[in-house]
Amino acid sequence: MDNKEFVELCKEKVVDYANTHMNLNCFNKPVHITTDDVYVVWLNRTLQNNKALLSTTITDGMYYEVTYNGDKDELYFDAYKHVENVEFKLGDK
Numbered sequence: 001m002d003n004k005e006f007v008e009l010c011k012e013k014v015v016d017y018a019n020t021h022m023n024l025n026c027f028n029k030p031v032h033i034t035t036d037d038v039y040v041v042w043l044n045r046t047l048q049n050n051k052a053l054l055s056t057t058i059t060d061g062m063y064y065e066v067t068y069n070g071d072k073d074e075l076y077f078d079a080y081k082h083v084e085n086v087e088f089k090l091g092d093k
Contacts, residue, residue: 001068006050010066011035013077014054
């Protein structure tokens with residue numbers, strides 16, 4: 001699977017998940033996203049394996065990790081919720 005095909009598959013999986021599992025109550029209206037609403041934050045290919053971190057234009061704090069295991073022809077999908085961002089000052093600056 002090349003990178004373009006992998007990214008398209010990832011975006012489709014994120015759309016399927018988001019449209020099925022998204023908490024619509026926080027938006028006070030139904031939300032329906034398409035692959036145009038999904039973007040790649042990070043992408044890596046090592047040998048026959050691919051991994052991507054993705055997010056959407058929806059401000060729900062979700063991000064997604066999709067991994068393709070080329071040896072087994074399997075796709076793994078993880079959904080995460082951004083909970084907190086904390087700043088730590090380092091050094092004397």
